[in-house]
Amino acid sequence: MNSLNKSLSNTGSDKIQEMHDILAEQKRAYRRHQLPTAAERIDRLTNLREVLLKYQDDIAEAISQDYGNRAVAETKIGEVLTCVEQTHYYSKNLEKWMKPSKRQVGHIHHPAKAWVEYQPLGVIGIIAPWNYPLLLSVGPLICALAAGNHAMIKISSSSAKFGALLQKALAEVFPSDLVSVINGGGAISDAFSHLAFDKLIFTGSTDVGKTVMRAASENLVPVILELGGKSPAIVHPEMSIKDAAQRLVAGKLWNAGQTCVAPDYLFLPRGKTAEFVQSFRRFVTHMYPTIRDNKDYTSIINDKQYRRLQGYLEDATAHGAQVIEINPKHETLHDVRKVAPTFLTNVTPDMQIMQNEIFGPIMPIFEYDNIDEVIDFINDRPRPLALYYFDFNKDRAEYLAQNTHSGHFGNNQALTHVAQDDLPFGGVGASGMGKYHGPEGFFGFSHERSMMSKPKLYTFKMILPPFNKPIHKIMYKTLLRR
Incomplete structure (x- = not known):
């Protein structure tokens, strides 16, 4: 040995x-x-x-x-x-x-x-x-x-x-x-x-x-x-729930959620959770009618990451969260290291799943009454890599963008900004630098190397000591005046 x-x-x-x-x-x-x-x-x-x-x-x-x-x-x-x-x-x-x-x-x-x-x-x-x-x-x-x-x-x-x-x-x-x-x-x-x-x-x-x-x-x-960090998604009360669900399916389930800019948790208007989950379920069932042997649905990378996600779910349920799993054929998935699209309701900020980046196809849901409460919730936490807002009203989108910080602000899209060639990519604060x-x-x-070149005529010598020349008085009167 x-x-x-x-x-x-x-x-x-x-x-x-x-x-x-x-x-x-x-x-x-x-x-x-x-x-x-x-x-x-x-x-x-x-x-x-x-x-x-x-x-x-x-x-x-x-x-x-x-x-x-x-x-x-x-x-x-x-x-x-x-x-x-x-x-x-x-x-x-x-x-x-x-x-x-x-x-x-x-x-x-x-x-x-x-x-x-x-x-x-x-x-x-x-x-x-x-x-x-x-x-x-x-x-x-x-x-x-x-x-x-x-x-x-x-x-x-x-x-x-x-x-x-x-x-x-x-x-x-x-x-x-x-x-x-x-x-x-x-x-x-x-x-x-x-x-x-x-x-x-x-x-x-x-x-x-x-x-x-x-x-x-x-x-x-x-x-x-x-x-990375926890990138929030927000749906405005006037936004089509169906449209928001379709756009979030792509952002959350691409690579089974193992994406640094995937929407991490979701704010829905009060009373809209059931409608959202129903719409999301329809899109999932169309895209992934089966999960276990479906080559289009990606596995969790390794056992360590799979156990981490299961641990989040166990901790959340032990503290009162409700689990909504979307598994169209009710298949067994653990032996192929796949996690079905999953929502959590009755979530509290102290649960492990809200303390760490999820990096998987699990989405905690919060309901809200006032958008300013959502803004305060986000601003009280480390600045995320991305923030996604779903609302076709440009003024409201601008209000939310101006009152929050994130590496990227996405209005009615999630995830795809990473592939936009002409946009810078990166975080702010805890989500990155540069x-x-x-x-x-x-x-x-x-x-970025600064360069400067002087000709043969060297005029700077005119302002060198002693500092009592006429040029100095002219400089003070013209360049330092209020």
């Missing part, structure tokens, strides 16, 4: 040393060519797009195997297609973003020119979670490559089959000193977050995000944290 432990320890140590070596290799490669042209960056994005299209079926299968069952369409539409579209978007726009930005020069500094240039940062570290392992690894990679950087990607140990495939696929189009994929968990994950990257992006839970930020601080590595996607994805992985 001791020899086995020693062997495992050596393997881990070797892997950690390999990461340090790859980082050093990438930094050397970056120094050799610190400003790739727009054409070079577009070529890298094109190669990435081609390899994604080549391996799209294999990617969907690998992710499904990691899950036990993951709907192929959810991977192809939600991950592969979204990444492919992002490569087009960045290829189209990056040349414009790369251009220097002219800035004004203050009165006392003339004659001079001032501008900002956008430099690559160097080597970007990307820590991806298991729920969308392609989108949340390759998505940041696209931004990093568009900005001219190199990148190392850490894949979750829960995505082992996908991680091995991604490592193989990206190695076909990128040398290791440009893009590398790291697999493994435990000490390897911890060591990765301690590496001296030029920037680090982490997607995952708030608790782990704190650990990653603490590790990155040892090397003063700036971080983008894409976290943005990517959109122009923010390019600038977030660039160094």
